[in-house]
Amino acid sequence: MNDTPDLSIDNDDSVEVQSDFIRDAIKEDLRTGRFTKVHTRFPPEPNAYLHIGHAKAIWIDYGIAEEFGGKFNLRFDDTNPMREEQEFVDSIIEDVKWLGADWEDRLFFGSDYFEQMYELAFVLINKGKAYVCDLSPEEMIEMRGTPTEPGIDSPYRNRSIEENIDLFRRMKEGEFPDGARTLRAKIDMASPNLLMRDPAMYRIRHAEHHRQGNKWCIYPMYDWAHGLEDSIEGITHSLCSLEYENHRPLYDWFLDELEIYHPRQIEFARLNMSYTVMSKRRFIELVDGKHVDGYDDPRLPTLAGMRRRGYTPKSIYEFCKRIGVAKTNSVVDPAVLENCIREDLNKHAQRLMAVMNPLKVVITNYPEDEYEELDAVNNPEDLDAGTRKVPFGRELYIEQDDFREDPPPKYFRLSPGREVRLRYAYFIKCEKVIKDADGNIVELHCTYDPETRGGNAPDGRKVKATIHWVSAKHAIEAETRLYEHLFTKPNPDDAPDGEDYISNLNPHSLEIGSCFIEPYAAETKPGDKFQFERVGYFCTDTTSTPHKLVFNRTVTLRDTWAKIEKSAKSPNQFILQP
């Protein structure tokens, strides 16, 4: 889109309607009158932490409701007492709220509808469309058949309506042990869709529910519960991921047989990203195996981890917008995500100077024990952010990478005899390289030009590079945590025989180090976001204290020089024939 006016800062106010196959379908539904409004829901099961894949779903659900002037519900699909916990309810609420999806006063729990679901089950029983089955789980599996062979009718399939009513009541009353009986829908044991072969609607579980306590001992299955939840809440479009495609006929069957309000289910592809994993099971394995530091480890694609890493809700929404919505199974390059966060932080992050790998510089013609304060711009993308004072003195630290004794071609930074600018300070020229007994460079002797204070030369001479620095006396030492991809391969499952994805863990996914940072950083609080100039974007970690500052690297800056240097080293030369 090249005609976007550059003047509009952030046009967050105008809710621009995106375009994809789901929105197209909704427009069509509105046009034909199948629905007269839009009402969506995000229905997580409270059994895990949310990850970036859920953010995609949330953006689709919430974004669509917002764009069409409709409503959005947050609903916990808590129909299985064995797997669900309050801890996850809390973390999910926190994450959805953080993302900015607003459910207003519509926070619901599927389990709150258990009574209605129970009553509705009798409608089906009375129609002869549901029956109590005494088959064991093993027998039921056996009689279900296979994709190529039809199943066999349960011997309990033709129980009388009266007996079914009686038995189902007694199931609820707790007369039978776990697994003894189920309530099943009577559909078609020969259906090519396995899900239609008399699926279970209720199972017996004498278990305590995180919300309902011991009130129930029968619990509804997903297929029975979900459509009812949608119907009860007046959902118009029940959006879910592709693996539920085969469930749609069943979703529709229940609602049709019940003759109640009937939302439309539409499925989309879930998000996959390269160089990471995206499942609850693997998060558990990585945490339990101490490969990461917890569910909010900044290397994990959990929303808690991304928040700690320094990602903003806005950048995540932008990411979701860019990857779009389709039915194709796809794998997104994390570079897209990185680009989104760079774009957001570039506009809003406070700039600071921090030196990661210090090399001492002595300004030999600068007076000893004398200091001064220079003005530095807080954010060149946002002049309203103002300026700050940065202390300068005779002894400084610069980045080791910013000096080369023997500079390669196109290297513009400091080298013997060459002049560069210290950002917001002075031009300096390297006069002498000091080495230790082993020949390692330990210190640089430079001279500065007092006329260039602030960074400009009155005589108009130019330098080809500007480097960052800190005053050795004033700098604060802080811990840095530099992150890379969690895995070394785009597809972590691409492992040698006998190995699994764990073998593809990147040993350098976390490098703990330290830096010298200008004193302005002293007051930082967890969650603060900065650009360390010429280095990358950093976020103050949750564990950071004034006594020990800790910064997570959210993402590096783009590094064109690294590319130049890399391509110069690569032997990939072509000789063209004349």
Place this chain on the structure above:
RNA sequence: UGCCGGAUAGUUCAACUGGCGGAACGCCUGACUCUGGAUCAGGAGGCUCUAGGUUCGAGCCCUAGUCCGGCAGCCA
């Protein structure tokens, strides 16, 4: 070997429903710059999975294939 989906640039998506295949990210060039950042300008990159068919005209419709994904929990 049954059923349901899917296949368009390196990647993720578009293509006003049958009318000259575009964008973003990535990549390459250049301009500008007190961040080798940002910004701006330009460029390379496609037998639209294959083979037939319908049509004046097919990425789109039809037929037959190929490849990929999902489905045989009393999980969601």
